[in-house]
Amino acid sequence: MLCLAVTIGWFLYRAGDDATEVLARNALMDTMNRVGQATDRQLLGARETLRVVAPDPIPPAEKGGQPAYIPFPKERAALEERLWLANSLFDDPSYVYFGGADGSFLGVKQEEMNLFMYSTRDPQGKNYVYHLRGPGTTPVLIATQDYEPRNRPWYRQAIERKQETWSPVFTDFRLKFLGITLSKPVYSPEHVLLGVATSSIGLQRLSDFLQALPLTRNGVAFIIEMSGDLIATSVNEPIHKVDGANFVRLNAGQSTSPIVRQSYADLVAYMKTQKLEPGKLVVQSLQTDGPKTELAFRLHHDTAGLDWVAVSAVSRSDFLGSVTGGVYQTLLLGFIAVCMTFVLGFAILRWVLRDIRKLTLAAKSIGNGEPFPSLNIDRRDEIGQLAQSFQEMERNLRTDRLTNVLNRDSFIAQIDFRRRKGTEVAPLQFALLFIDLDKFKAINDQYGHDEGDKVLISAASQLQHALRKDDSVARFGGDEFVVYLHGVTDENIAKSIAEKIRNFLNQPIEGRDGNQYHVDASIGVALFPQDGLDIETLLRVADERMFEQKRMHRILSYGVNREI
Template identity: 30%
Template sequence: MQRRETGTARRNLRTVLRRTYLGVSLFSVSVVGISLTVLAMLALRSSADYSLHMIARSMGYTVEAAVVFHDPVAASQAVARQAGDEQNEIAEVVVSDSRGEPMTVWHRDRQETPLQSLAVRSTRWLLPAPIVLPIMHDHVRVGELRVVGYGGRLSEFLLNGLFWILLCLLVSALGALYLSRKMLREIIHPLRGLAQVTHAIRRERAFERRVPHTRIIELNELGNDFNGLLDELEAWERGMQRENAELTHQATRDDLTTLPKRTLFDTYLRQVTENAAPSEHVALLFIDLDRFKVINDSFGHAAGDAALVGVASRIRAQLREGDMAARLGGDEFAVLLVSLRSVDDAVDIARRMLVGMQAPFTLADGQQIPVSISIGIAVLPDHADDAETLMQAADAAMYHAKHQLGGDWQMALAVRTPALDETTHS
C-alpha cells in the first residue's frame, strides 16, 4: 500500500542548515551569557552579604556609646553619617535598646525612575538577608542593630547583564548569518552542482556532464565517485549505441551488398507515396538478374555473390539524391525514383542501368561473367495510387520483360488495379 505524504511542507537544505546554524549559535550564546550572569550575580550577592556584615559590625561599634547612654539623637546621627554614604548599599537601619524598643530608624531616601524601581524590586530575591547583630558592652547585650541591604548595584548589574546578553545575541545572530552564508556557499554549491548534473542526465541523457571539484574533502570525494560512475555510464551508453547501430544495420541492410533490405525499402516507399504531391511523379523499378542460376551453377556461389555485389554497385551509381535502391532477396532488386518531372525520366535512368550492365564482371581469378538485368517500371500516379498497387504493377512489368528476351525494360499499363497482367513496351 502506498503511503500518503503528510501535509508538512518540505524545506530545502539551505533553509535547514541556515536555521540550524543560527539556532545553535543563539542557543550557545544565550546559555553562556545567562550562565555567566548567574555566576556573577551569585558572586556579587556573596560579596554584598560580606560587605553588609562588615558595615553592620562597624555601625554597631559606632552606636554602642549612644545605646549605652540611651541617646537616640546621637544614635540617629551616627547611623545617618555612616549609612548615608552612597558607597554603602543600605536601605534601612534600626537601632533598638535592650528591651527591643527602637531608638532610631533610618531609611534611604533616593529618587528612582520607574525602571530603576522595577529593577530594584525584581532583584530583592537576590539581596542578602537582613543582618541582625547584638550591641555588646562589657560582654553585656545592651541593644540590637538591624541592617537591610538596598540592592541598587545588583539591579544595575542585572540590567547591564541583560543589555549585554541581548547585544551579544544580536552580534551572534549577525555573525551566524554571515558564517552560515559562507558555509552554505561551500556546501550547497557543490550539492547543487551534483543535483544539476543528475537532472541533466535523467532528463536530457547528458552523460558528458561532470560534477566540478570543491574544497570540501568529503564532497569532493563524492563528486569524484559520481564522475567515475558517469564515466562508466557514458562508456556503457556508447557501447549500447554502437550495438543498437549494428543491430539496426543488420536489420535494415543487406550483409552482402550493404543495400537496404525490403523492410526499410517498404517503409520509405509508403512514406514517399503517401506524401507525394498530385503533380509529382514517383517511379518504382523492379530489377531481376537474368540467368542468375546459370552463373551459380557454372562459376560457383562465390561468383554469384560477386555478381550481386557488382550489380548493386552499378545500380547505386545511377541514383540521385532522395532515390533509394534495395535488395529484396535473392537476385531481385528495387529502385525508388522520386521527384521525377515525367515518366521519361524513369525510362532514361532504366536505360542507363541497362547500359551499365553491358560490361562483364571480372572475378579474382580473371574469369569474366556476363550479366544482364530485366527492369519493370511503374509510375505513381499513372499506374497506381498507393504503394502496394505500385509494387504489384512494377513486379508484373518486370516479369513480363524477363519472360520475353530479358536484358530490357518494360513499362506497366496505365491501369490502377491490382491485376496488372498486361504491359506495353515503350
Template identity: 35%
Template sequence: MPIRFFKPFSLRLVLIVPYVVLVIGLAIAIGMLSYSAGSQAVATVSSHLLLETVGRIAQAVDRHIVGSSAVLETAFPTGVPAPQSIESDFHEIRSRFWVATTLHTDPNNYVYFGNEAGQGLGLFRHTADEVELRMKLRPDEHRAIYTFSGIDGPLQFQRREANLFDPRTRPWYADGKRNNGHTWTSVYIDFGTRQLVATRARQVHTASGSFDGVVATDVSLKALNDFVGRLKVSPNGVAFIIEPDGNLIASSASRNVVTLPDGSSGRLNAGRSDHGLLKAAYDTVQGRIAARDDKDLPRVFDFHTADGSLVHAAFDRIRDDAGLDWVMIVAMPASDFLGGVRENVSRTIILATLAVLFAIFIGLSILGWVSDDLRRLTEAARRVGNGELDAPVGIERRDEIGALARSFETMQNRLRTDRLTGLANREAFMDQLRRRIDTAREDRRKHGLGVLFIDLNGFKAINDTYGHDAGDRALQEIGRRLSDHVRENDLVARYAGDEFVILLDPVDDRSSLLSVRSHIERSLREPLESIGSPHSPVTSGGAVGAALFPEDGDEAEGLLKSADRAMYADKHGEAGTT
C-alpha cells in the first residue's frame, strides 16, 4: 500500500482556492491602483495649491509695495529741483505731499523730506480729509506738529516734539544719500506700533544736479503679515516671507517680532523659530537663497523633516531695482493630503477581502465594474496632471472608490473655487478665459469677448469699522450681486482680495461692453444689505476696467492686463477728483 504524504484536494477546493487567491490578488491590486491614483491626484493638486498660494503671496507683496514709487514720484517728480528752503516752496510741497498720500493710503499714508540744511517736512494722513504735518525749518529747533483738513486747509498748531529730530541722522536719509536712485531701507521695527516697516527713499537734487536732500515714504508691513496669517494653507502647513538673511517679514505660524530678555523688541529669524516645519523649510531653501538660485521660479520641491516626514513645498523670490529682495515659502506635510487616500485604500482592501467569502456568488462582472471606475479615476488624475483641472470623474458609487472619487472631485473644486464667495478663483477664470479665446479663434466668429476687472473702493474701511467678518459678508454679497447681473454664459470670479473679474461671452462691440461696465458700476454703488441698516447704509462702489478681445489683447494674460490697467486708470481718475 503506497504511502500518501498529501491528502488529495477535493474538486470544490481546487475550484475555490485559485479563485480566492485571484480575488485576494485583485484586492491587493485594487488597493495599489487606488493608492497610485490617489497619490498622483494628491501630488498634482498639492503642487497646484502650493504654486497658487505662493503666487497669491507674491501678488500681495507686489500690490503692497507697488505704490511706493508713485508716491515718491508725486511728492518730488523727477526733474523738479529741490527748493532753496522748505519755506520758499512750502505750499507747493504741501500740496504735492497731500496728493502723494492719497494714491495708496494703505500702506503709503506717510511721506516726508529732509535736506542738507537740516530742515524736515512730513505729511501723515489719518483719514481722507484729516492729516498731520510735521515740520522743522531750522536745524536747532524741535519739530512742530500741525493738523489741517483739506488740501489747502489752515494749519492748526498742536505741539512741539520733546526730542530734537534731525533728518540727516536718520537711516533713511543716510541710505538715500548713499544710493543714486530709489532704495529700500532694511526692514525695521517701528518704535510706536511695534510693527515691521520698510522705507523707500530717493535723492532730491538742486537745479545744478548736486545732492540736496532725500524724500521717503514708509510702508507698514502689518497688513502683509495679517494677509499671510489668514492664509489657510493646510491643517499643518505654513507660509512665510523672509529676507535673504532669514529674518521673518510675515508668517502664518509665528510672530515676526518677539520680546527680548531686556524687554525690547527684536525680529525673529526663521532659523531660530520654534516652529519645526517653518525652521525645516527655511533650512532646506537657505542654500538656494544664498546661491541666488532664481531659475525657474516659482519652484516646487520636496524635503524630509528630522523625523522622516515628507513635506511638499514651494518658494518664490521678488526683487526690484530699488534693492528689495524678499523670499516667499509655503510648506505642507504630505500627510495632510494622503491621510484620506490611505484610509480609503485600506477600506477598499478590507471590503475586497470580505468579498472573497461571496466570490462564488458575485461573479467576474464585478471585476469589470471596479476596474472600469478605476480606469476613469486614473484617467481623471492623468488629465488633472496635464493641467485640465475640471476633468470630470463621473463616478456615482457609494463605496470607498466613490468616496475617493468624491474626495478627488472636492479637491478639484477646491482648486477652482474661491472658498469665501463660492465664485470661480483666479486659476479657474484664467483657464476658462484661455479656452474661450481658443474657441473664438477656431470659430472665427464676429462676436468678441469682454473682460471686466473690478477693484472695490473703501473695503479696508469696512474691515476697520465693522470687522473682518463684516468684510467677508460684504465680499460674499458683492459676489452674489455680480453673479445676478450677468448672463448664464458669463463667468464671475474672485481674482484676489477685494478684486473681481468678469468674462463676458459674447460681446458685440465696445459700446456693449461699456454698457455692461456702467451697469456693474451702478450695482456696486448700491447699499450693502449684509452690513449697515436702512438708516445707516453702507456702500462700497468700485473701479471697473474693461478690455475687449481681440482689440485690447489676443491672449488671456494680455487681455486681463489691459482690463487691470483700465481699472487702475479709473481708480486713479477717481482719486484725482476727490
C-alpha cells in the first residue's frame, strides 16, 4: 500500500509538472507583453513631446509631392510656448529644451507639482536658471552658470546622426535617479540647421511598474541595457549607488536575487551563440540546480539607437501548490489505507490512475496532432480543473468556433497522424469527401449572415450524426466541409455514403419568421492511396470531382426548369 501511495503521488506530480510548464510559460508571455507595453508608454512620452516642439513634416497628399513643413518659431516667446505645452503633455515629469545653432538655449523642467525650472542662455554665454510656479508667474533666479549647448553630447550626437537619437541611460546626480534623453535635429525647409530639440525623461516609473506587477512568489522581471546594467527591476533592491563622489550603476550580475543573476548569465550565454532579433520573444528553461524555472527575454530596439532587453523568469514551483497539496493528501490516504482492505486500495489506485492517464494522453495528443480522446472526467479537484483546461485548450485549437467541428489544420494533422501510425501489415486506407453546400449563398445573401450561420451549424450537426465513430468532419472555410471515412477503400461504398450524407443535408432547416431552408450538396470523392499519396493531392482530386458534380447538378436543374 505504501508503494501504491508513492505511485499515486508520482503520477500526480508528473501530470502537475506538465501542466505547470504550460502555465509558467503563459504567465511569462503575459508578463513580457505588459513590460513591453510599459516600456513603449515610457519612451512615447519623450518622442511625443519632441513632436510638439519640432513637428515632423506632413507627408504629401499625392505621390511625388513635397512634404509640408510646420514653421519652427523664430521668436523666443513662441518657442517657450511650445516647451510649456510639451512639458504638460504627459503626467510624468520631463525636461524639454532646445539648443540653437547660434548657441542659444531655452528649457523647461517640472521639478515637482507646481514648481518648474526655467533655463535660458544669453548671447554672452551665461546660462540663467530660475524657479517659477508656471507659465507667466514671477521667476526666481537660483543659479548662473557657464553652459555651451553645442558642446553637449546630446547636441553633437543628434547633429552627427541627422535624426532622432537616444542617449545612453544617464544618472541624475542631484535627484539620484536614472534618465534617458531623446534628441532631434531641427532644420528649416531649406535644410539649414536651426538647432537640436531634446526631451529628457526619468525611468523610475518603469521600476515602480515592475514592482507593482502581479508576479508569482519567485517570479522576477527586469530591464537591462546590452551591457547588463539595470534600468528597472521588480526586485526591491537599489539599481544604483553613491560611491564617494561617483554615482555607480549596478549590473544584473550583481543583483541580490539569485534568479536575476542566473537569468542574466543564461542571457549572456545565449547571446554568445545567437543574435537577439528585435521584438522576438525567446522562451527557454533556466539553467539552474534549483526548482525548474522558465526564462523569457526580448530585445526592444528602435531606429533612434535604443537597445534594451526585457527579461522575466518564473519558477514552476509557484504553480505547484495545489498539486503538491494533492500529493500530500494522497500519501496520507495511502498510509491510512494500510489498515484497510487491499480491495479498497486497489479501487482507489485504478480510480486515480485512470484519470491521470487520460490527462497524460490528452497532453501528448495536443502536441503531436493525435485525435483528442474523450476525457469524461467529472471531478472538482485539481485533476478535474486540469481536465477542464485541457478540454478548453483542445476546443480552441482544433475546432471551428461557429460549427464546433474540426478546423482545417486540425483535420490535416489528424490524418497525418493516422498515416504515421499505418504499417505495411496494416496500412491506412480511407476516403475523403469534399462537400460544398449548393444553395447556401442564396440563403446567406437573401436572409443575412445570421441565418446563413444557422444553416452552417445545422449542416455540421447533420454531418456529425451521419458519420461513424472513427470518421471525422471539418469545416474548410465558407460553406465547404471535408469528411474523413476511415477504412473505406471502395469507390462505390464511398459514393453511397456520400449520397446518404446528401440526403441528411437535404432535410429542411428551421429559420427566422417560420422560414424553412433547403440546401443541397455537391460531393467529390477521393480514395487513399488510389487517388494520391498526400493529403494535398487527395483534397485537390476530391475538390475537382465535387465541381464536376456541382456542374452536373446545374445542368440537371436547368433541364428541369426548361421542361417546366
